[in-house]
Amino acid sequence: ASGATLAGCAAGPATEKAYVADVVNTQCTVCPNQCGYAAYVVDGNIDKVVGNAADPHAAGTLCARGFGMATAAASADRVESPLRRTEDGRYEAVSWDEALGQIGRTLADIRQDAGGSALAAITDGTSTAQWYVRRLMSALGSPNVYENATTASVSVASGLAQATGFTAYEVDYARAKMVVILGASTVEVPSPGAVAALEEARAAGAQVVMVDSRLAASGSLATEWLPVRPGTELALVLAVARGLLERGLGAEAPLADLDQWRAVLSDYTPAWAAEICGLGADVIETLTADLAQAAPAACIDLSWMALFGGSYGNTGELARAAALVNTLLGCWNVPGGAYLAAPVAAWADLSVSPLPVEAADVTAEVYALAWDGAAPQALRLAHEGSIRGLLLVDANVAAEYPDPDYVREALERCTLSVAVTPEMTETARCCQFVLPEKLWSESDQLPAVTGAVHPVLNLSSAVIEPVVPEARSVAEIVSGLAQGADVADAFNFSVADAAAEMCEACGCTYAGAAAVGTSSLASLTAENLVWPTASGKVECASAACEAAGYSATPTWVEPTVAPDALGFGYYRLTTGNQAPQTTTKTANGAPLAAIAEQYGLDGLWMNAAAAEAAGIAEGDKVVIENEYASAPVRVHVTELIEPTALYLASHYGVEDDEQQQADGLGIRQARFVPFALERGYGAPLLQETMVTVRKAGA
Amino acid sequence: MTYEPIWGSIIAWYLFLAGLGGGAFVTAVFIRFRHPACARLVRIGRIIAPTVVIVGLCLLMFDAAAGFAHPLRFALLLTNFGSVMTWGVVFLAAFVIVALIVLALDLLKRAVPEWLDIAGMVLGLCVAVYTGCLLGVCQGFPLWNTALLPILFLVSAVSTGMAAVLLAGVFAAPDEFNAVVVLKKFHFWLPVVELVLVAALLFVTAANPSSAGWESVMALIAGRWAVCFWLLFVVVGLVLPTVLECWMLWIASHELETSRTGQMVSALSDAGVLIGGFVLRLMIVSAALPITIVQPWML
Amino acid sequence: MTRYGMLIDTTKCVGCYACRTACQRQNNLDPDEDFIRYERAETGAYPRARVETVPLQCMHCDDAPCASVCPTGAAHVGADGIVAVDQGRCIGCLYCMSACPYQVRVRNSRTGAVDKCRFCAAHTEKGGASCTCVDACPTHARVFGDLDDPDSAVSRAIVEKGAKTIAGDLTRAKVYYVR
Numbered sequence A: 001a002s003g004a005t006l007a008g009c010a011a012g013p014a015t016e017k018a019y020v021a022d023v024v025n026t027q028c029t030v031c032p033n034q035c036g037y038a039a040y041v042v043d044g045n046i047d048k049v050v051g052n053a054a055d056p057h058a059a060g061t062l063c064a065r066g067f068g069m070a071t072a073a074a075s076a077d078r079v080e081s082p083l084r085r086t087e088d089g090r091y092e093a094v095s096w097d098e099a100l101g102q103i104g105r106t107l108a109d110i111r112q113d114a115g116g117s118a119l120a121a122i123t124d125g126t127s128t129a130q131w132y133v134r135r136l137m138s139a140l141g142s143p144n145v146y147e148n149a150t151t152a153s154v155s156v157a158s159g160l161a162q163a164t165g166f167t168a169y170e171v172d173y174a175r176a177k178m179v180v181i182l183g184a185s186t187v188e189v190p191s192p193g194a195v196a197a198l199e200e201a202r203a204a205g206a207q208v209v210m211v212d213s214r215l216a217a218s219g220s221l222a223t224e225w226l227p228v229r230p231g232t233e234l235a236l237v238l239a240v241a242r243g244l245l246e247r248g249l250g251a252e253a254p255l256a257d258l259d260q261w262r263a264v265l266s267d268y269t270p271a272w273a274a275e276i277c278g279l280g281a282d283v284i285e286t287l288t289a290d291l292a293q294a295a296p297a298a299c300i301d302l303s304w305m306a307l308f309g310g311s312y313g314n315t316g317e318l319a320r321a322a323a324l325v326n327t328l329l330g331c332w333n334v335p336g337g338a339y340l341a342a343p344v345a346a347w348a349d350l351s352v353s354p355l356p357v358e359a360a361d362v363t364a365e366v367y368a369l370a371w372d373g374a375a376p377q378a379l380r381l382a383h384e385g386s387i388r389g390l391l392l393v394d395a396n397v398a399a400e401y402p403d404p405d406y407v408r409e410a411l412e413r414c415t416l417s418v419a420v421t422p423e424m425t426e427t428a429r430c431c432q433f434v435l436p437e438k439l440w441s442e443s444d445q446l447p448a449v450t451g452a453v454h455p456v457l458n459l460s461s462a463v464i465e466p467v468v469p470e471a472r473s474v475a476e477i478v479s480g481l482a483q484g485a486d487v488a489d490a491f492n493f494s495v496a497d498a499a500a501e502m503c504e505a506c507g508c509t510y511a512g513a514a515a516v517g518t519s520s521l522a523s524l525t526a527e528n529l530v531w532p533t534a535s536g537k538v539e540c541a542s543a544a545c546e547a548a549g550y551s552a553t554p555t556w557v558e559p560t561v562a563p564d565a566l567g568f569g570y571y572r573l574t575t576g577n578q579a580p581q582t583t584t585k586t587a588n589g590a591p592l593a594a595i596a597e598q599y600g601l602d603g604l605w606m607n608a609a610a611a612e613a614a615g616i617a618e619g620d621k622v623v624i625e626n627e628y629a630s631a632p633v634r635v636h637v638t639e640l641i642e643p644t645a646l647y648l649a650s651h652y653g654v655e656d657d658e659q660q661q662a663d664g665l666g667i668r669q670a671r672f673v674p675f676a677l678e679r680g681y682g683a684p685l686l687q688e689t690m691v692t693v694r695k696a697g698a
Numbered sequence B: 001m002t003y004e005p006i007w008g009s010i011i012a013w014y015l016f017l018a019g020l021g022g023g024a025f026v027t028a029v030f031i032r033f034r035h036p037a038c039a040r041l042v043r044i045g046r047i048i049a050p051t052v053v054i055v056g057l058c059l060l061m062f063d064a065a066a067g068f069a070h071p072l073r074f075a076l077l078l079t080n081f082g083s084v085m086t087w088g089v090v091f092l093a094a095f096v097i098v099a100l101i102v103l104a105l106d107l108l109k110r111a112v113p114e115w116l117d118i119a120g121m122v123l124g125l126c127v128a129v130y131t132g133c134l135l136g137v138c139q140g141f142p143l144w145n146t147a148l149l150p151i152l153f154l155v156s157a158v159s160t161g162m163a164a165v166l167l168a169g170v171f172a173a174p175d176e177f178n179a180v181v182v183l184k185k186f187h188f189w190l191p192v193v194e195l196v197l198v199a200a201l202l203f204v205t206a207a208n209p210s211s212a213g214w215e216s217v218m219a220l221i222a223g224r225w226a227v228c229f230w231l232l233f234v235v236v237g238l239v240l241p242t243v244l245e246c247w248m249l250w251i252a253s254h255e256l257e258t259s260r261t262g263q264m265v266s267a268l269s270d271a272g273v274l275i276g277g278f279v280l281r282l283m284i285v286s287a288a289l290p291i292t293i294v295q296p297w298m299l
Numbered sequence C: 001m002t003r004y005g006m007l008i009d010t011t012k013c014v015g016c017y018a019c020r021t022a023c024q025r026q027n028n029l030d031p032d033e034d035f036i037r038y039e040r041a042e043t044g045a046y047p048r049a050r051v052e053t054v055p056l057q058c059m060h061c062d063d064a065p066c067a068s069v070c071p072t073g074a075a076h077v078g079a080d081g082i083v084a085v086d087q088g089r090c091i092g093c094l095y096c097m098s099a100c101p102y103q104v105r106v107r108n109s110r111t112g113a114v115d116k117c118r119f120c121a122a123h124t125e126k127g128g129a130s131c132t133c134v135d136a137c138p139t140h141a142r143v144f145g146d147l148d149d150p151d152s153a154v155s156r157a158i159v160e161k162g163a164k165t166i167a168g169d170l171t172r173a174k175v176y177y178v179r
């Protein structure tokens, strides 16, 4: 650890002893923002934590989840040793040697029998896990490595890529004049820096429009809330595109095939869109005029990955349309606009980089539009038998993908299934091996590059001794597996070696980066922006999309299921994140579970008028039901949700008994969703489901 | 967010028993002077008084978990004479000491000096009033923060104290029970006074500018506590005793009143008073809503 | 004299709970021990409804009712007007919890003693320039400082924004709110 001893300023009564702590720069990995922070260690325990001020995500602080999970290593529910599933479905403790040896041999056997393509891995997408697992899999001849954290956002990344060649952008909130946020939880899923910048913009008079079927508490930051019917914002975006073109925007824009799109757009009048998305035509008209006025310091924000990036049958096309609208607005990489994130090209061919693989990703055959593969398709292939070995690193797929039972079957049908996790999870419960993992606070990591407006390199060092002595870091586990599978050569370097190479490729030293935690990198400016597309421009038409069954230029695509509106009792069951929870990592975090319990955050949201019509009152126990599941839940009746939508916060309803803090909190939205993927893009259709709701006992 | 009451049934028991103890002592003194022949009833009162108060104090100490774990901290209880609770501790301690001395003298068949009995009675009344003041000084709770509460608790304390002595007397000293007519007539009026006081308390509370007052009252008469309030407190605790005693004292023949049946009717009425007395404390402790929960801002 | 106080601008609060968990970390509190409590209010009807969050915590009342009722002197008004609880004196009678009109005191479920916001910047040895909840707030909704110094950031913000105590003169509170 790169600890420095710090004597705190004793501002208090002189009798109190001075505060002495080791300060270590590390990172929060609770969500993909990976905020950098300084941990103060006293007597071997994490005491206070302070967000890194140089990290634009942390902006000098952390979010509720980051503070609440800083001491997660001390959780009472950690897995204590490697476990192997026995015939009767229970787990026996085995030694690391035995576990790694047996898993390694099976990996090698599967490769021998069915080829490397019969192996797949899903990781949480954090830097070390993704790097090490990809290198292991490539050494085994498998290209099938997927990021869980972007699985759900795959259509946004892919739709963007179809149009621009880039897969993500970040809005320059602080300097924006106007931002239209689709899926307002961009503030509920905040990196503290994003929230700070958005508030700064609002205070400076910017227009912050939140387009969301519900308004989260953080929606107080909005200057305007546009409650759309869920799944319909594609109509809104198309009408805005038409309006912008009518106003003459985009004349200079680097757009290929604009006229082809212009012709298609002519039908998409504000009145047409109003009919579909439930907003007034005048509202859409004003929105378009305001955007035109504010351009180029204005954009459509697909939020993080928008509605977790693949909820609907039309999300990929929505992303494509939004990318084109932003191009019309001229907002790319200009102050107040939207910054495309350049990939870290320098990392492609380091001596420690994953090796190129001959074979093609197995999910691309059906989901050709999916950028970097479709994890749920890999699970389907496991269900069907063509994927035989699955490695799951911090990915709780049996909890967070549609139809958890289908996913469980997929895992159970594999010849080999391995879960790497610090705590027992639903996914680990269906795997043959469970390997206890060190948390980030317990191990050194590879650097992560994040951010687009102010990109940075974050480096995380071990803060404390492992709380669970048997636990190993992902790097240690992967190296061990490589040895067992006879590809040990792939890991003849240490984490520090690899980290040093990666840092140097970005122009910093390892020691320097570790000492400061966060190092700034250059951002992509409008001047040096090169479109990595065939035409070298942003493309309105896509042959790949056409081949996948969409039109060449974005058009209106219906969501796959529709609510039958008020009165008939079918509601769309939406979901989305909540400020104090992130994925299934936090539901069992005691400080966060306590918040959920105290404030009833695990309840079902229902529109007040709809509830009244159904004879349902605040706090009632209701039953939601469809052909896939039925479960009781407490209802929160509110004016802050669109009448055809219900909302269940993500990540509650933990079903594993060993996660004691999460016990009794909420129900799992994914249980009500069939296992179905978005055409071409391969994202799980998490919100394409309808339920009925009735008072319990009625 | 739903509001969880700070104090629960243990504190309700404590308030009830402290009041009952004080009331029982007052009753004993009353009998000593009004019905000097009824020595056994006097002794019953003298036994009940310190016993229930000590039980109540034990409950209090148990509920004060940090003190229960570190008993020496209870010595600190006498450090803030600005606190009603400190005064309560003083009254309770003095009362228990006096009541135990009186009991000891009585059991040792020594004469209890009149001044000692009167001192005990005054302390008993202080204890009863204190239980109301304890809650009354909490400005955040409209249901508590009124001068009516100490008076209500005082009346209820005397009423439950008398009921306890009479109830025990029915079984332990039936003859003396029949003899204490003045006591019973006095006792008869207390539930009636209580009814008036409770009505006044509810009106005053409901009129509080904060909606917490209104909601507390609604919780009592039409909400979560409604069954408790109307059935156990009003019917069993106030109306039933009033009706039964009315019948016994003024309508029934002297034979019926003094018969075993009559005594059992009276016993039933006294049991009702005790139930009502406890339920009153429980409801007042639990149903009170603080102004800043219902409406945290009053700008 | 220094008289510490705070301003909370609820128009900037996004109800993110960061101040709560940051405070818990800074002060090594139990998961269910909350020095900050949130009240949420919806205004208006769909589709024009809005939401507001009001974080409440100890107001460090000059005339602290919690201290005047505390029988053991555990709850007391200390140096710089900071209201504190001496954990080693507290018997856990909860009288202070009933007496506090703002419901911002909590019982530690392990020790049984009562605790609450400590204005941690000023009075613990590990404090920084400001309180942790102030530093943690992503929207800078909070300001901490010396109320007796008319030039302090908090005094100036109170004047500029017309901040008021949350419940008028219910107590002489030192936390000011903008709504």
Ligand SMILES: Nc1nc2c(c(=O)[nH]1)N[C@H]1C(S)=C(S)[C@@H](COP(=O)(O)OP(=O)(O)OC[C@H]3O[C@@H](n4cnc5c(=O)[nH]c(N)nc54)[C@H](O)[C@@H]3O)O[C@H]1N2
Pocket (backbone or CB within 6 Å): A031, A032, A149, A150, A152, A153, A182, A183, A184, A185, A186, A188, A189, A190, A211, A212, A213, A214, A216, A228, A229, A230, A231, A232, A233, A303, A304, A305, A306, A307, A308, A309, A574, A575, A576, A577, A578, A579, A580, A581, A582, A583, A647, A650, A651, A687
């Ligand atoms: N607090 C928290 N933060 C997180 C995470 C977390 O779990 N918790 N996870 C991280 C990860 S992995 C990701 S991928 C991102 C995800 O970040 P986001 O992409 O922002 O995802 P969600 O919060 O799931 O967004 C769903 C929002 O869209 C709204 N919504 C639902 N249906 C519709 C609709 O049809 N139309 C519109 N306009 N709105 C709709 C929901 O009400 C909700 O507010 O967040 C990251 N940050």
Ligand SMILES: Nc1nc2c(c(=O)[nH]1)N[C@H]1C(S)=C(S)[C@@H](COP(=O)(O)OP(=O)(O)OC[C@H]3O[C@@H](n4cnc5c(=O)[nH]c(N)nc54)[C@H](O)[C@@H]3O)O[C@H]1N2
Pocket (backbone or CB within 6 Å): A069, A072, A073, A123, A124, A148, A149, A150, A151, A152, A153, A308, A393, A394, A395, A396, A397, A399, A400, A401, A420, A421, A422, A423, A425, A439, A575, A576, A577, A583, A584, A585, A586, A588, A649, A650, A651, A668, A669, A670, A686
């Ligand atoms: N209904 C519904 N489903 C969703 C979403 C939704 O919003 N609603 N969001 C989707 C999105 S965007 C995503 S990214 C996925 C996320 O899905 P998850 O799989 O829940 O999230 P991950 O962060 O990938 O992995 C969580 C796992 O990380 C490991 N882990 C690492 N550190 C810790 C720790 O400190 N404590 C604990 N307990 N575990 C730890 C555990 O194995 C844990 O199960 O879910 C998707 N599914």
Ligand code: SF4
Pocket (backbone or CB within 6 Å): A028, A029, A030, A031, A032, A033, A034, A035, A057, A058, A062, A063, A064, A065, A066, A067, A189, A190, A191, A192, A582
């Ligand atoms: S945004 Fe919050 S949860 Fe995500 S990395 Fe930063 S501190 Fe951690």
Ligand code: SF4
Pocket (backbone or CB within 6 Å): C057, C058, C059, C060, C061, C064, C065, C066, C067, C083, C099, C100, C101, C102, C103, C104, C105, C116, C171
């Ligand atoms: S707010 Fe409550 S706890 Fe804080 S000083 Fe005032 S009365 Fe005491």
Ligand code: SF4
Pocket (backbone or CB within 6 Å): C069, C070, C071, C072, C073, C074, C075, C085, C089, C090, C091, C092, C093, C094, C095, C096, C097, C113, C114
């Ligand atoms: S709980 Fe502790 S601090 Fe509160 S009044 Fe009782 S002794 Fe004082």
Ligand code: SF4
Pocket (backbone or CB within 6 Å): C022, C023, C024, C026, C027, C035, C036, C057, C116, C117, C118, C119, C120, C121, C131, C132, C133, C134
């Ligand atoms: S001032 Fe310190 S103790 Fe008080 S709420 Fe803020 S962080 Fe917690």
Ligand code: SF4
Pocket (backbone or CB within 6 Å): C012, C013, C014, C015, C016, C017, C018, C019, C020, C055, C136, C137, C138, C139, C140, C141, C142
């Ligand atoms: S940290 Fe700031 S924005 Fe978040 S809840 Fe606290 S006061 Fe509100």
Ligand SMILES: [Mo]
Pocket (backbone or CB within 6 Å): A148, A149, A150, A151, A152, A153, A308
């Ligand atoms: Mo995600």
